[in-house]
Amino acid sequence: MNIIEVATSQSHLIEIAPVQKSDFKNLPANRYFFDWNEEAAFKIFKLTIKGKDDILGLISFERIPDEMRIHVRLLTASVENVGAAKIYDRIIGNLLTYVAKLAVRDFGEWACISLRPKTQIAKHYIDKYKMNITGVTLSLEVPEIFELIELYDHDN
Amino acid sequence: MNFMTMTTKKTTLLDTVEYGVDARYNSQEEKQNDAQLLMQARRDRMARTSEQDIMRAKLMQLKLQIDEYLNSAESDVQHQFTSFLNTYINTIYEKQQQFAQDLDITPVSLSQILNNHREPKEEFFKKLMIHSERIFKAIKGFHKQSWYQVYYRDKINETMAHQDEWREELEKKIKFPAFS
Secondary structure, eight states: OEEEETTTTEEEEEEEEEOOGGGGGGOOHHHHSSOGGGGTTSEEEEEEETTOOOEEEEEEEEEEGGGTEEEEEEEEEOGGGSSTTOSEEOHHHHHHHHHHHHHHHHHGGGOEEEEOOOSTTHHHHHHHHOOEEETTEEEEETTHHHHHHHHHSOOO | OOHHHHOOSOOOHHHHHHHOEEOOOSOHHHHHHHHHHHHHHHHHHHHHSOHHHHHHHHHHHHHHHHHHHHHOOOOSOOOHHHHHHHHHHHHHOSSHHHHHHHTTOOHHHHHHHHTTSSOOOHHHHHHHHHHHHHHGGGSTTOOTTHHHHHHHHHHHHHHHHTHHHHHHHHHHHOOOOTTO
16 A cells, blocks of 8 residues: 655555554644544554654544444544645545455455544545445445555555 | 644645544434444445445455465464365355366365365365466455465464474474584
8 A cells, every 4th residue: 555745746655553552642633633542442543654653644443343334433644744735645545445444354245434524524535435425424335445445455 | 622623724625624534423322323324224235236246345355354364473373274265165156066166176075175184285276276366356466375375374373383292202303413
């Protein structure tokens, strides 16, 4: 999996790994937009460029095996990677793909990732990631989940 | 705290999108209501999902489970090769016998392999690699040699798990150079 450096179009291989206890002191809300300490009870994963420590994006989620889905709780890129002047592109897509793969691994044809945006961004997620909408919940299932994985799960 | 309240500059829609999502439920009731609605909608969508997509999902699931096994540090898991092979056959065929026919092996020898009563031969692995290469064509990132890797990973796990059964006897037979 990779992200693209916007200025040079250069591709960088990434790693997505669980946030460690020692990471929490390096996750200020003014860079990562949320108080990630509040999420300590849930699974939190970080995105970094392979071989580097700087965290460029974060996702927290809850596995709900009874419903065969994974619910995304918080999702963000770091402050320098948002908007027109961002340094790297594809951070959010890679984080969603990572969770989508976990859902397929665990739930097969019933794989589902869901999220519940509170703002006007739902349309963007529907358009960009082909998410389905049910009430206020956005979700991605088979077959649309394949497209996300195809788009992001490669190294070049 | 919501990210919208933390930013002082005026945010554009694109900025907001990339700042990400706070999708946490506000209450258990909200979570349950959403869950019911979503499950109903998913059942309806599943009823419209093609057999081809369902099989693709199952094969992708198998591929991801194989990857996880090969990348994990767990050493107390055994017989994953036959477990994955069982899943592979049951995903594609209604009867194991059909798979045996397609691989040009006897149903008895396949059954013995699947029940861990017989070691698969070199030729079996080669046939399995050729077969799965075609079947997994639509699943990016599947490596046909994974079957071999899983099999030998099993062997390593099994050997290490039973050290107390073989180590003492073998140690008596081994000589070491004086400097060691």
